[in-house]
Amino acid sequence: MPDIYQELIKLAESDMYPLHMPGHKRNLESTPLKGAFRCDITEIYGFDNLHDEKGILLDAEKRAAALYGADETFFLINGSTGGILSAVSAAVPDGGNILAARGSHKSFYHAAYLRRLNIEYLPPKLIEPYGVFDGYSAAEVEEVLDRSGESISAVFITSPTYEGKSSDIRGIAEVCHSRSIPLIVDAAHGAHFGMAGGLPENAVQQGADIVIHSVHKTLPSMTQTALIHIQGELVDRNLLKRFLRIYQSSSPSYVLMASIDLCIKEMEERREEFANKLISYRKMLQDETRHCQRVRILPPEEFEDPSKVLVYSDCMAMTGQQLYDILREEYALQLEMAGDRHALAIITGWDTEEGIRRLIDAVCSIDKKLSGEKVYDAAVTIKKFHLPGVHMPMHEAWDAEKETVDLSTAAGCIAGDFIGLYPPGIPFLVPGEEIGKEHLEDIARYLEEGRNLQGIESSENGDNKGIIDIRRKIICVRQR
Amino acid sequence: MPDIYQELIKLAESDMYPLHMPGHKRNLESTPLKGAFRCDITEIYGFDNLHDEKGILLDAEKRAAALYGADETFFLINGSTGGILSAVSAAVPDGGNILAARGSHKSFYHAAYLRRLNIEYLPPKLIEPYGVFDGYSAAEVEEVLDRSGESISAVFITSPTYEGKSSDIRGIAEVCHSRSIPLIVDAAHGAHFGMAGGLPENAVQQGADIVIHSVHKTLPSMTQTALIHIQGELVDRNLLKRFLRIYQSSSPSYVLMASIDLCIKEMEERREEFANKLISYRKMLQDETRHCQRVRILPPEEFEDPSKVLVYSDCMAMTGQQLYDILREEYALQLEMAGDRHALAIITGWDTEEGIRRLIDAVCSIDKKLSGEKVYDAAVTIKKFHLPGVHMPMHEAWDAEKETVDLSTAAGCIAGDFIGLYPPGIPFLVPGEEIGKEHLEDIARYLEEGRNLQGIESSENGDNKGIIDIRRKIICVRQR
Numbered sequence: 001m002p003d004i005y006q007e008l009i010k011l012a013e014s015d016m017y018p019l020h021m022p023g024h025k026r027n028l029e030s031t032p033l034k035g036a037f038r039c040d041i042t043e044i045y046g047f048d049n050l051h052d053e054k055g056i057l058l059d060a061e062k063r064a065a066a067l068y069g070a071d072e073t074f075f076l077i078n079g080s081t082g083g084i085l086s087a088v089s090a091a092v093p094d095g096g097n098i099l100a101a102r103g104s105h106k107s108f109y110h111a112a113y114l115r116r117l118n119i120e121y122l123p124p125k126l127i128e129p130y131g132v133f134d135g136y137s138a139a140e141v142e143e144v145l146d147r148s149g150e151s152i153s154a155v156f157i158t159s160p161t162y163e164g165k166s167s168d169i170r171g172i173a174e175v176c177h178s179r180s181i182p183l184i185v186d187a188a189h190g191a192h193f194g195m196a197g198g199l200p201e202n203a204v205q206q207g208a209d210i211v212i213h214s215v216h217k218t219l220p221s222m223t224q225t226a227l228i229h230i231q232g233e234l235v236d237r238n239l240l241k242r243f244l245r246i247y248q249s250s251s252p253s254y255v256l257m258a259s260i261d262l263c264i265k266e267m268e269e270r271r272e273e274f275a276n277k278l279i280s281y282r283k284m285l286q287d288e289t290r291h292c293q294r295v296r297i298l299p300p301e302e303f304e305d306p307s308k309v310l311v312y313s314d315c316m317a318m319t320g321q322q323l324y325d326i327l328r329e330e331y332a333l334q335l336e337m338a339g340d341r342h343a344l345a346i347i348t349g350w351d352t353e354e355g356i357r358r359l360i361d362a363v364c365s366i367d368k369k370l371s372g373e374k375v376y377d378a379a380v381t382i383k384k385f386h387l388p389g390v391h392m393p394m395h396e397a398w399d400a401e402k403e404t405v406d407l408s409t410a411a412g413c414i415a416g417d418f419i420g421l422y423p424p425g426i427p428f429l430v431p432g433e434e435i436g437k438e439h440l441e442d443i444a445r446y447l448e449e450g451r452n453l454q455g456i457e458s459s460e461n462g463d464n465k466g467i468i469d470i471r472r473k474i475i476c477v478r479q480r
Numbered sequence: 481m482p483d484i485y486q487e488l489i490k491l492a493e494s495d496m497y498p499l500h501m502p503g504h505k506r507n508l509e510s511t512p513l514k515g516a517f518r519c520d521i522t523e524i525y526g527f528d529n530l531h532d533e534k535g536i537l538l539d540a541e542k543r544a545a546a547l548y549g550a551d552e553t554f555f556l557i558n559g560s561t562g563g564i565l566s567a568v569s570a571a572v573p574d575g576g577n578i579l580a581a582r583g584s585h586k587s588f589y590h591a592a593y594l595r596r597l598n599i600e601y602l603p604p605k606l607i608e609p610y611g612v613f614d615g616y617s618a619a620e621v622e623e624v625l626d627r628s629g630e631s632i633s634a635v636f637i638t639s640p641t642y643e644g645k646s647s648d649i650r651g652i653a654e655v656c657h658s659r660s661i662p663l664i665v666d667a668a669h670g671a672h673f674g675m676a677g678g679l680p681e682n683a684v685q686q687g688a689d690i691v692i693h694s695v696h697k698t699l700p701s702m703t704q705t706a707l708i709h710i711q712g713e714l715v716d717r718n719l720l721k722r723f724l725r726i727y728q729s730s731s732p733s734y735v736l737m738a739s740i741d742l743c744i745k746e747m748e749e750r751r752e753e754f755a756n757k758l759i760s761y762r763k764m765l766q767d768e769t770r771h772c773q774r775v776r777i778l779p780p781e782e783f784e785d786p787s788k789v790l791v792y793s794d795c796m797a798m799t800g801q802q803l804y805d806i807l808r809e810e811y812a813l814q815l816e817m818a819g820d821r822h823a824l825a826i827i828t829g830w831d832t833e834e835g836i837r838r839l840i841d842a843v844c845s846i847d848k849k850l851s852g853e854k855v856y857d858a859a860v861t862i863k864k865f866h867l868p869g870v871h872m873p874m875h876e877a878w879d880a881e882k883e884t885v886d887l888s889t890a891a892g893c894i895a896g897d898f899i900g901l902y903p904p905g906i907p908f909l910v911p912g913e914e915i916g917k918e919h920l921e922d923i924a925r926y927l928e929e930g931r932n933l934q935g936i937e938s939s940e941n942g943d944n945k946g947i948i949d950i951r952r953k954i955i956c957v958r959q960r
Binding site for chain 2: 334352
């Protein structure tokens with residue numbers, strides 16, 4: 001069966017002349033991107049239409065559905081973001097109620113804002129001492145659903161988390177279905193799950209109604225590509241399709257779509273091989289750093305996803321940010337992100353043994369250095385998640401009149417914007433929530449550590465000799 | 481000043497090893513897309529963040545702003561769609577009123593749906609005998625604004641149109657600004673305007689408050705890339721930025737962003753050259769088909785944009801669809817779309833003289849054939865735009881309970897979905913509008929001509945000998 005990419009190449013090699021978009025006319029020879037430009041077309045004869053698929057795009061989506069065993073699968077070219085916006089919009093009526101983990105991705109909050117939803121939260125669960133979000137059990141979800149009665153229209157869970165923790169999707173799906181409400185799983189980081197033995201089970205197989213997979217995060221597709229799978233009848237598929245058309249470009253990139261299809265075909269043919277590679281890389285990492293004491297790699301028993309490698313500073317020797325910087329600057333290893341006391345590496349079946357070795361050597365050598373020296377105190381406080389009181393619905397607060405307040409005096413104010421670290425883009429303050437002393441302490445610490453904190457305004461006061469002080473302000477709902 | 485692409489190549493050639501997304505680890509050698517994969521990264525150290533830009537992405541956006549002379553410009557990686565959704569959402573309060581041309585792109589209606597806007601329409605203007613949308617004068621806009629009083633929050637105009645007709649943006653901007661309301665211009669097809677003498681003026685220069693440009697349509701960027709420019713103070717820039725974050729992937733493609741930046745640099749350096757090429761190609765087309773009588777190329781005097789070449793069947797010899805098919809099947813020329821009695825070609829400065837010659841030869845030979853034969857009647861009816869009565873707000877009708885009605889009996893029903901031809905994706909029926917006999921006649925004709933009509937359901941009844949009849953149904957609001 002021909003794939004999108006083969007069809008694009010056939011066209012590029014044919015005598016057909018393009019009197020249509022795109023403007024470059026597949027006629028750019030000067031850059032290594034030319035291979036992409038060569039395949040970059042618009043919806044011409046024979047190439048189907050993502051928003052009304054009947055031909056090669058439908059075939060490709062069916063291939064993806066078959067790979068994951070889903071009823072129906074749609075390609076996403078606006079990232080998992082487009083899928084999450086569409087899933088939430090289709091599953092919950094405008095102004096309705098949804099139950100979600102507090103540690104959901106920003107795009108979930110954006111969907112709730114656009115549709116004016118009231119959000120019931122699953123109490124945040126952090127894993128001490130790592131300060132990362134944990135997964136949920138069926139009982140935890142059931143308890144909140146019992147409390148909230150009939151009003152909840154859907155449940156939204158992120159599994160696996162950014163750091164690789166899974167929830168009991170099978171059990172949670174049963175709890176939801178016993179109430180005839182759909183379970184939406186943001187599995188952006190779990191597209192590789194279930195690809196072979198030794199990997200955790202996939203949310204599609206576990207019975208979720210809608211699953212969103214980023215195929216660029218742990219599988220070999222291009223950034224900004226993803227899949228959305230739908231199963232069963234609890235979500236109106238026409239409505240889902242409507243929102244996919246709304247939130248995604250009417251000029252979808254054939255290069256992105258071809259890369260999704262190439263990825264699916266690659267997995268059809270070689271998923272065992274890549275899964276085994278990933279698992280063996282992960283084993284290497286654990287085995288060969290087993291002796292490390294001050295900087296160690298957290299074992300897969302604690303984080304189900306072998307792709308997520310938390311390099312953890314076990315003593316008070318350094319912060320996650322310092323670890324992240326040292327790995328980049330001294331060992332030329334670019335990691336995914338820095339946590340409080342860990343740096344997160346993502347590995348896949350497309351890594352090279354040389355790259356994995358380099359990480360092993362780096363961890364061992366940093367650990368050795370630390371063991372040699374006197375250990376200094378990096379004064380790392382592990383993030384605790386302080387669930388703030390909710391004073392007004394998020395969508396109202398975000399649209400309300402605002403004022404900026406000095407961090408020093410913001411305790412007790414109501415947040416007017418989202419505040420969180422990027423990555424992963426999970427806000428610890430949401431509009432409408434009360435800002436507590438503990439939030440302000442966290443913010444001050446993150447700023448000091450130079451973390452990428454979003455939602456804080458800074459104004460610099462200075463003279464011709466330079467900056468005298470930087471005043472950090474927080475956007476609050478104006479108090480009357 | 482280094483561009484995004486150079487930085488990506490520098491990284492690819494460096495010793496830095498990727499322990500981060502994307503999963504392919506820039507390690508795919510097997511496809512000509514590898515040049516793209518090589519540049520495909522996530523937001524790592526030094527590569528900025530599209531949604532909170534401070535570094536190379538901000539520099540690149542400033543380059544684009546300088547090229548167009550805009551106050552501020554943002555990159556769009558979810559197409560002009562993402563820009564139109566954001567512009568309308570930021571310029572008009574939830575539930576507010578907007579004045580728009582009836583022939584606006586679907587993404588405008590989607591924005592109005594998400595924000596529950598009431599749409600005041602500029603009466604549709606079609607150019608006879610071509611059946612394509614015309615532009616608007618300042619007086620036409622002013623007249624509707626006078627009628628609607630104070631309630632309108634913004635004006636939305638598409639200029640140039642898909643076929644290359646411009647509105648008086650300068651005059652319309654003045655009318656809007658005299659009322660302190662912003663003008664949003666969907667200039668998706670006009671990114672090349674103002675690039676050099678001989679091209680129409682650009683909407684940014686003409687004083688529009690927000691302008692959306694698809695840089696892939698007539699400039700050499702990749703499909704799904706665009707720019708949004710903002711000027712003046714009539715639209716809250718923080719609010720615009722908020723919606724750009726909402727409607728666009730939190731994992732934006734560096735390949736798409738690099739292609740925008742490459743396009744901008746290309747235009748900085750060679751815009752005169754490409755503009756002159758386009759204009760000379762256009763002149764060739766007119767001059768060398770001047771003698772054609774039955775199939776001719778409509779002159780630039782009628783359609784300002786030299787990029788839009790309407791090959792028009794002046795006699796009743798053939799429909800636009802037939803013309804489009806013949807050009808593809810017999811002359812290997814893939815055009816952009818088929819109209820009622822024309823086929824639309826898009827040419828740019830990246831076309832080759834060989835390609836342009838091939839179009840000239842094809843037009844001349846088809847014209848010659850037709851002149852030879854007895855002309856048969858293709859019974860082409862030119863589309864008239866029948867502005868339907870509006871029975872309920874679009875967003876209510878689209879969410880209302882539905883029923884499907886046979887085309888034969890649908891007259892008088894209220895449309896429950898959008899119905900239109902794709903391309904260009906401009907609906908001639910919008911949810912909430914009354915379906916008239918004339919609409920049903922158009923629909924029947926489009927189906928007969930095999931046009932790509934969206935919004936109609938068909939169910940095939942057949943037996944083992946094949947299809948006996950195809951029943952076409954239209955989705956209507958359920959009547960109580």
